[in-house]
Amino acid sequence: MTTTGSAPEFDTAEIPAVLPDDAALAALAPTSVRAGGLGAAHAKVIVLGEHSVVYGRPAVAVPMAHLRAHAEARAVEGEVRLVTEEFSGSISELPDRLAAAGIAVVAALEHLGHPIRGVEVRVRSGIPAGRGLGASAATAHAIVEAVRSHVGGMIEEDDRFDLVQTAEREAHGRPSGLDARVTRATTPVLFQGGAIRPLQFAGPINLVVADTGIRGSTREAVSRVRRVIESDPRRGEGLLDELGALALAAADDLTAGDLRRLGARMLAAQAVLEELGVGHESIDRLVDAALGADALGAKLTGGGQGGCVVAVAPDTDSVPRIIEAMERAGAVGSWTVGLEA
Numbered sequence: 001m002t003t004t005g006s007a008p009e010f011d012t013a014e015i016p017a018v019l020p021d022d023a024a025l026a027a028l029a030p031t032s033v034r035a036g037g038l039g040a041a042h043a044k045v046i047v048l049g050e051h052s053v054v055y056g057r058p059a060v061a062v063p064m065a066h067l068r069a070h071a072e073a074r075a076v077e078g079e080v081r082l083v084t085e086e087f088s089g090s091i092s093e094l095p096d097r098l099a100a101a102g103i104a105v106v107a108a109l110e111h112l113g114h115p116i117r118g119v120e121v122r123v124r125s126g127i128p129a130g131r132g133l134g135a136s137a138a139t140a141h142a143i144v145e146a147v148r149s150h151v152g153g154m155i156e157e158d159d160r161f162d163l164v165q166t167a168e169r170e171a172h173g174r175p176s177g178l179d180a181r182v183t184r185a186t187t188p189v190l191f192q193g194g195a196i197r198p199l200q201f202a203g204p205i206n207l208v209v210a211d212t213g214i215r216g217s218t219r220e221a222v223s224r225v226r227r228v229i230e231s232d233p234r235r236g237e238g239l240l241d242e243l244g245a246l247a248l249a250a251a252d253d254l255t256a257g258d259l260r261r262l263g264a265r266m267l268a269a270q271a272v273l274e275e276l277g278v279g280h281e282s283i284d285r286l287v288d289a290a291l292g293a294d295a296l297g298a299k300l301t302g303g304g305q306g307g308c309v310v311a312v313a314p315d316t317d318s319v320p321r322i323i324e325a326m327e328r329a330g331a332v333g334s335w336t337v338g339l340e341a
């Protein structure tokens with residue numbers, strides 16, 4: 001599986017695809033003397049099932065292996081500190097936007113039985129935030145692993161999941177757990193009942209992910225969907241069921257390599273997501289542009305109301321055309337996810 005792409009706003013070019021963590025961090029912090037722990041995790045793209053997954057329906061998602069968040073933990077004097085591109089200081093002074101990262105640090109330290117002091121965590125992420133690509137979950141995983149490898153000890157996979165979910169509740173309010181699972185997955189997965197199952201797929205399958213440039217809030221999008229469902233529960237449940245059925249069928253399409261059916265289901269899901277109130281004109285523009293360049297289907301991915309669009313290409317050769325069309329229609333960055341059987 002490969003992921004490639006560009007995001008002018010976030011210069012990921014300096015983080016070549018899937019480096020060993022050490023090398024990536026050395027590139028990020030060349031002057032620091034490192035005697036600390038390292039952690040990393042990657043982005044994800046939901047092919048089908050966002051929002052309905054919050055209500056227990058299945059979802060299909062794919063890891064974006066080279067789009068990564070990195071963290072490094074090391075010993076310092078005094079209070080726990082967090083360092084990012086936008087902030088450097090004690091976790092008692094974190095801006096709201098970084099509250100989830102702070103919670104990940106504290107949760108990991110507590111889990112490992114370490115005092116809540118004497119550690120600094122430096123975070124650098126190539127995953128654009130607020131675009132539905134799992135930036136907050138990937139960052140939390142990177143932090144948990146950096147703290148673990150600095151402090152020592154083991155963290156079981158389910159405990160890692162719980163620690164990341166603790167941070168995700170701050171970021172999202174009511175996370176399904178999909179992001180926490182898929183940002184550590186290595187294959188396309190079917191997420192159901194809180195767990196992931198690797199999906200067999202018949203490749204090549206080429207997905208194009210394009211960024212509208214509009215930051216969406218997953219928390220707000222999830223609340224919006226809840227309001228729509230509560231305003232008419234019968235209709236709401238019907239829409240959730242429809243998305244769940246589309247996701248299950250999409251898993252079969254991936255297994256069969258039936259990209260036409262997959263594309264049609266993605267378009268059907270986009271219509272349902274619009275009914276649930278999470279569409280946006282910037283999404284419509286990119287979906288139309290992708291279809292105009294022969295994509296077989298396209299839809300929002302993640303929370304919506306901006307964020308990213310995912311399109312499925314008919315073949316590898318048409319990928320550059322689809323990217324170009326989406327960029328002409330306003331995409332500020334794009335990535336491809338190539339699945340080879």
Ligand code: MEV
Pocket residue numbers: 046049050051052053054132133134172174175176177178179218221222302303
């Ligand atoms: C966010 O990537 C996907 C949503 O379904 C929220 C969640 O699963 O927690 C919108």
